[in-house]
Every structure is written in C-alpha cells, then in structure tokens.
Amino acid sequence: MYSNRISTAARYNLLASDIKKNEEAFNRLTAQLASGKKFSSITEDPIAAVNIVNTNRQLGQIETFNKNVEMAKTEIQTMDDLLDLANGYLSRAWDKAVQANNQTYNDDSLKALKVEIDEILNTVVDLANTEFNGNYVFAGANVKLPPYKFDENGNVIYTGTKQGSPYIRQYEVADGVYETINTTGDKVFGWYEGDGEGEYSGLIGTLKLLSNSIQGVVDGHAEGDNAKVQESYEKMNSTLSMFQKSLDTITAEQTKFGGVYNRLEMTNNTLETNTENLTSYLSQLQEVDIAQAVSDWYQAQYAYQASLQVASASMGMSLLNYMQ
Numbered sequence: 001m002y003s004n005r006i007s008t009a010a011r012y013n014l015l016a017s018d019i020k021k022n023e024e025a026f027n028r029l030t031a032q033l034a035s036g037k038k039f040s041s042i043t044e045d046p047i048a049a050v051n052i053v054n055t056n057r058q059l060g061q062i063e064t065f066n067k068n069v070e071m072a073k074t075e076i077q078t079m080d081d082l083l084d085l086a087n088g089y090l091s092r093a094w095d096k097a098v099q100a101n102n103q104t105y106n107d108d109s110l111k112a113l114k115v116e117i118d119e120i121l122n123t124v125v126d127l128a129n130t131e132f133n134g135n136y137v138f139a140g141a142n143v144k145l146p147p148y149k150f151d152e153n154g155n156v157i158y159t160g161t162k163q164g165s166p167y168i169r170q171y172e173v174a175d176g177v178y179e180t181i182n183t184t185g186d187k188v189f190g191w192y193e194g195d196g197e198g199e200y201s202g203l204i205g206t207l208k209l210l211s212n213s214i215q216g217v218v219d220g221h222a223e224g225d226n227a228k229v230q231e232s233y234e235k236m237n238s239t240l241s242m243f244q245k246s247l248d249t250i251t252a253e254q255t256k257f258g259g260v261y262n263r264l265e266m267t268n269n270t271l272e273t274n275t276e277n278l279t280s281y282l283s284q285l286q287e288v289d290i291a292q293a294v295s296d297w298y299q300a301q302y303a304y305q306a307s308l309q310v311a312s313a314s315m316g317m318s319l320l321n322y323m324q
Helices: 002-035 046-100 107-128 200-224 227-285 290-315
Strands: 148-150 157-158 170-174 177-180
Touching: 046 107, 046 170, 046 200, 046 227, 107 148, 107 200, 157 200, 170 227, 177 227, 200 227
Parallel strands: none
Antiparallel strands: 148 157, 170 177
C-alpha cells in the first residue's frame, strides 16, 4: 500500500510538470504571435536583450549623424548659392570697370556707373550678411551678429571672426568624424577701411576702391586737377587684377566646400547602408518569423491539449479500479 501511494504521487507530479511545461510553451508562443516579438522580458534572453539595446543605441547615433549631415549639406548648398550670386555681381562690376578704364566715359556716365557700382557693393554686403537657420553664414564662429556694417565714413567693416582666429564650426557626421561647414567673410568678401595699403581686401575692397576712383576722376575734372584724374584712373585700373584675384578666392572656396559636400553625400550613403543592416539585425533579434511561429503555436497547442487529456484520463486511475 505504501509503495503504491508513492508511485501514484510521483506519476501525478510528472503529469503536472508536463502540463505546466506545455502550458508555458503555449502561452509564450501565443504572446509572441500577439506582439510580434520574440520576448517581452530581458530575463527570457539576456544576451539578445543586450544586443538589442546596443543596436538601438547605434541606430540612435546614426539618426543624429544623418540629421547633422543633412543640416551641413543644406548650409553648404546655401553658401554655394550665395557665392554664385556674388560671382555674378563680381562679373558685372568687372565688365563696368573694363569699360570705365577706357577713359571714354564722360562725367555723367561715370556718375551713373558709380551709382551702379555702389548698388552692387550694397548687394554684396547684404549677401555677406545672409542669415541661415539662425546663424550668419559668413560670420565665422560669431554667428549671432551680422559680420558686416557700414560706418559713418562709408567704410565696410568686418566684425565677424577673422580667418586667422578660431572660426571653425563643425558637424559630427560619423563617430569621431567632423566636417567643417563654414568660412569667414573677410576671407571670401574682404573689407574696406580706407584706400591705403592693407586697408582693403577682396571683392568688397575692390568695389569700394572702384567707386572711390570713379568719384576721384569726376572730382578731378571738376577741379581741373589732371594729376588727381590720372591717379584715380591708375587706382581704377588696379581694380581689374583685384577682380581676378577676388574671383579666384571665391572659386577656391566653392571648390573646397564642393569637396566637403561630396564627402557628405558619401557619408550619407554609408549611414543609410548601416541603418539598413542594423535594422535587419534588430529584426532578427526581436521579431518573430510569423509562419514559423504559427506552426510552432499549433504544435504547442496540440502538446498542451494532449497533456491535459492524458492527465484527465490518468487522474481517475487507482488501485480501487482493480478491486472487486
């Protein structure tokens, strides 16, 4: 009698254990089908959970890098468009300077030419003071203030970060990889603080010097001062080579940032590829194969039902069934 009771208890425990195991498998697969995820708690698969956390962190970094790349590309494109416009105004003023240097214009024509050159100068200064996304494009690192202003004497003063100072603004476009996306106004457009040597530079200096030399010719004619007229024409003539130098400077900056833009395009492609690969890996880690999960669910259901049926049939069996 004692031996039979132990055997029956052991059998019941085995059946209960089998039922519990099959029930847990069935519930787990049911939850997977409902959520589409392989597990809902890190305790179910700690290694996969750690990999998921790391992968999501990498995807978050890539998203930030993508935003930085797009912002950098947009800012560089804006800069390039502005420099294209500046080149157009430069060419227009250069043509006028060539015509004026022929010394065939009368005073009225020279006055009209000066007005046109001054308008070009004002437009170029406006271009140099362009604001994009809350930052002044050509201000160097001092992006919250306009880099150019006219003083009371008509000089064009550059107040941004100078090219010899720490002016660089950068975006991080990959882990530990930075791209510089700005330049300084004094390098690209120059400035004007007087006609003396070292007091002017670049396109702005050239336009201002051209305007002043035109006025000098007109004033020299009015005063009958031929020496002043010739000196003014000499300054006017010097602006021709200055226009060429200004064009070379602007073109060099466009070429440099064109290379940066191309690198950003390649970085963008790399980030997209990494995103696709990591997203696929993340899917493998946490998302169930629906077809396989359905098949496994049916098998688990059959196993669970079978264990219940076996247990039900076994529960009624004891020694009393065989006693007469």
